[in-house]
Amino acid sequence: DAGVTQSPTHLIKTRGQQVTLRCSPISGHKSVSWYQQVLGQGPQFIFQYYEKEERGRGNFPDRFSARQFPNYSSELNVNALLLGDSALYLCASSLGLAGTYEQYFGPGTRLTVT
């Protein structure tokens, strides 16, 4: 079975632009979480979605938003990009709410903001 997939793999954006990252969970998984990992740090939690509803949010500004679709795939949007948004963005899926089930991570999208 396919694992968590993310697209694109890499992208480069300019300050002030907007970006959309995509995630497809493992088949049968209904929850998707997003994490940001800057160089040298552990991943930081951004959002959790379960059954198309936001079920958790980390300490990130309103420039970050996300949604989950009926097929449980998800998008993460970041507006008004800053240099500090350069990071590896990880998507993780789980069968249900993240507190009950293990999370399985995708390979990430490497975002570079210049």
Add this chain to the structure above:
Amino acid sequence: DAKTTQPPSMDCAEGRAANLPCNHSTISGNEYVYWYRQIHSQGPQYIIHGLKNNETNEMASLIITEDRKSSTLILPHATLRDTAVYYCIVRVAGGSQGNLIFGKGTKLSVKP
């Protein structure tokens, strides 16, 4: 902030057991201990988790002290492919509070 303390780095000889310690002195009764690892430029990989009993799977063993204030992840026969950053995480069981809070982890280097 992460609720765990881990050494920043460790070395291990190939074929020997790797013992990675973790302190979680403020762990609550409803929190599990989880271990993930992250091989360079990849997403984190789930290894094992436990509440208070020792656990073993095909990847590793998890030893939790009786007072639950610390634990050790054991890779019984480390290989070069086990070189990675290992994260110890305490996590509430159930509900929407269970998202992972990562610290900086332990960078394990397995040497030939």
